Structures are given as C-alpha cells and as structure tokens.
Amino acid sequence: MDFEPITRPLTDAEARAEAERIITQSFQPETPPVRHFPTSFRDATPPPAYGDTPPVHQDDKRIVPAWAAGIAVASIGVGAGITGIGCGAWLVLQGLASVTLYGVLMVTLPFAGLAMVATAIGGAVSKARSVSKTVYKGPVVQNTQITNISNQRGMFSRTRNDVR
Numbered sequence: 098m099d100f101e102p103i104t105r106p107l108t109d110a111e112a113r114a115e116a117e118r119i120i121t122q123s124f125q126p127e128t129p130p131v132r133h134f135p136t137s138f139r140d141a142t143p144p145p146a147y148g149d150t151p152p153v154h155q156d157d158k159r160i161v162p163a164w165a166a167g168i169a170v171a172s173i174g175v176g177a178g179i180t181g182i183g184c185g186a187w188l189v190l191q192g193l194a195s196v197t198l199y200g201v202l203m204v205t206l207p208f209a210g211l212a213m214v215a216t217a218i219g220g221a222v223s224k225a226r227s228v229s230k231t232v233y234k235g236p237v238v239q240n241t242q243i244t245n246i247s248n249q250r251g252m253f254s255r256t257r258n259d260v261r
C-alpha cells in the first residue's frame with residue numbers, strides 16, 4: 098500500500114481509478130477457494146485370503162445355567178412387584194393429598210354418633226344397676242336356674258348364659 102500523503106486534490110479520473118482499486122482489493126479473497134474432496138471411498142477389490150484353510154461354521158452353543166435363568170426371572174418378578182407397590186403408594190398418597198376438613202368430618206361422623214349412643218346406653222345401664230338403699234327384713238329364699246341359649250348362625254354367633 099502506498100501511504101504517502103497526497104498534497105494536491107485528485108482529479109475526477111484519478112479518484113475514480115483509486116476507488117475502483119480500493120473496491121477491487123477489498124472484495125478479492127485472500128486465500129484461494131478450497132476444493133471439495135469426497136469423504137468416502139468404496140474399494141471393490143475382494144479381500145485377500147489369509148492361509149489355505151476355508152472358514153468353518155461355528156454353531157451357537159451358549160448354555161444359560163439354571164440358577165442364572167432363575168435369578169433373571171426372579172428379578173423381573175421383583176421389578177414388576179415393586180412397580181405395583183409403587184403405583185399403589187402413589188394412589189394412596191394422591192388420595193391423602195386431596196383430604197379436606199369436610200371429608201374428615203364426614204368420615205368420622207358415624208363413629209362419633211356411635212360413641213355417643215354407647216355412652217348414653219352405658220349411663221342408662223349404670224343407673225338401672227345401681228344398688229338400692231332399701232333394707233328388707235325377713236326370710237331369704239335363693240333359687241338358681243341356669244338357661245343356656247345358643248344361636249349359632251352366620252358369621253356372628255352368641256351364647257347367652259342367663260343366671261336367675
């Protein structure tokens with residue numbers, strides 16, 4: 098490049114020539130274009146034979162021991178079982194995640210009602226069995242009679258022993 102300072106202004110022809118030179122030099126590639134080469138090659142010649150013995154067919158005679166097959170089947174069963182347990186736990190936890198106060202109250206309401214009825218019956222029985230303060234004077238006759246009634250039907254059976 099010529100870096101000499103220009104002391105006089107260029108004429109129109111000189112300026113046009115200098116502009117064309119700068120443009121041509123700017124858009125000229127610095128390295129020659131790269132040629133593209135093929136990236137694969139197929140060799141059609143047959144491979145050379147090594148030695149004079151022809152190849153021998155080798156049968157596949159792999160034998161799996163019984164213990165290895167048993168372990169494989171057991172591991173598949175354990176994996177399937179664990180997957181089932183995991184799915185069940187997921188379902189239970191999904192159900193527990195959706196618990197609300199109203200749901201808990203509706204589930205426990207029958208139990209609370211049963212407890213209230215049992216308490217009332219227990220109080221009534223307690224009052225009925227309370228000992229009388231009345232004292233009687235006279236002869237005492239004791240008569241003991243035992244009656245066994247057994248109703249055994251269905252899942253719940255009951256034996257009553259009435260002592261009088």
